[in-house]
Amino acid sequence: MRCGLVGLTVITFGLAACATPAERPPPIPYPAPTESSPAPTESSLAPTGSSPAPTGSSSSPTGLPEIGYLAPTGLPPASGSSLVELEPDLVVGNVVDRLQQSAFTVTHLDEQAGHVVVVYSGDPEPYVNCGWIVAYETGQLQRIPAASATASFDQAVEQDLLELNRQLRLDGRMIVDLEPEGRNTVVSTDTTYVLTKIVDAAGPNGGSRGQTRETISFKTGESAKFSKGTLCQPNGSFERVVLDSLPATSVTGTRPRRAVVAGEAADAREAAPMAGEAIDVREAPLVAGPAPLGPVAEPQPRAPTVPSVTADGLEAQIAAITAGLTCAAVDTEFGPDNTVRLSGHVSSEQDLVRLRQSLAQVGGLDAVETDLEVHPWPFCELLAVIEPYRDREPAPEAGLALKTADRTTLFREGDDLTLDIFLPRDARYLYLGYVQNDGRVGYITTMPVREWAEGTGAIRFETGFQISGPFGREMILAITSARPLFDQPRPAYEPAEEYIEDLRQRLRELRTQDPGASPAASHVFITTEASRAS
């Protein structure tokens, strides 16, 4: 009997007819789900409603993609200083050599005072993290890095179909300060990031309909928002262009820059030009004219780094690298002889490749072992949301744990989905959801469980759902709580973005309302495949 489908566009609610009565507690008294949660269609793929689409409805009658936004998670890397086992004049040489190989331009150089100022204009994506623009279209989920230099979207604006061409440009200015400390040098960096976003609207005939230009700025360790809510912050790569070129041995923390008076700076600049140096050390002009937006300059491959020697410096460098990841959780474990093991998850294969490349650039690492999984959005964000509620080592008598009935994680089309759920003693309600790889979340059930699980601590739950497409890696989520997780039943299917925000907020509310009975969360990943017959 095919009572329901998992991983498909339709969920029916005839659960009781499929379940063993003893295993099926009554659902909590929500309105009849078949009425309040009609079988989803493609129009149910609604974003957060913050799209500039004119109607504000959850549907997209024009068939255009609905646009949502996912902000970066985590804080921007903090500013810091590195102690380098070289004298300042040698460090200056290293820094300038490195910058000459990059897309940066030196605009001020004072070797005697130990000051270098560099600027960059071009593609923001290598240096800043602005989260993702998420587009839903005919069941497909697309994620575009919001730091992309260029992107285009079709939007209905005032009943016209417009093409919105979005351009983003980064202008960065970094002050590198080199201070002698004995025979060593303390290297500090401080960067000003200026992001300019231009959105051009073109009509159906290609003519310009309007333009919006917006500028934000922030410094190392800070972030800023465009008025539409796009949050941007450094990913640490800008500063690493300098720091990676040096045999950094330890991080000394944030240091204030020395005050420099105008006469000193001007005199020193004139007194110590680099002989035969082709670099333009003037501050002006930084920008030659009304500059077109777009990928003005591409960063060059990094130069080999000089090996470093102490674990403190390595730890700081690796922390800076991992802090630049989006939607990731990476644990770092240092072993003997400058070995390091990374575990956790990142959100894409590209991030994994970039991470490995960055680690390869860290001088002094003798061995790097990565035990990282790739969990793309929305899985990565859901893992972050439930992390505070997870029991690290759940035991049947102690915490919430979720497993498939026969412990397999591979399901084929038509397979029944049966779960073993080990409940905490204080659980009163159980919520089960199903997260698909197309960016939607399906609702399985919410039920009271206290009396049901009393004395056993575990239940085998026949969900009544069967596996069907879309196929791929998917996630089943279980949450127990002292009160119902949601006040209203969730839609049969909904966009993960909307669901995640509600889940994050509701979990916080429940924990605040009753700190002694915090919700508990568990999950299991499964992989689904089409049947061999099909």
Next chain:
Amino acid sequence: MKYLATLYAGLRALMIAALAGSPASAQAPVGTDREAAEWNAARGAGTVEAFQHYLELYPLGRYSGEAFRYIIELTIDPDAAVVGPEAGREWGPSVSTRGLAVDMY
């Protein structure tokens, strides 16, 4: 003309500072006075050249980040009416729209 505007604004800022008994007086710390005056002059002029002049004098100055942003904004849109924040305030987004108001994340 822009040079004259810069010069005028600089002189005006110096005069205002002197009349107000601000740190522009000879007893105040050298450097701080001059930098503040130069910055005020640059802001008063509000031109790319004025801010570049400030950066040439004070490449590591207290207002170098702000000057850099002014230069970028004014270079991309010379007609932009760029107004920075008051001292101690954050500098939020500055928006300009031509034609239809459209936006994207």
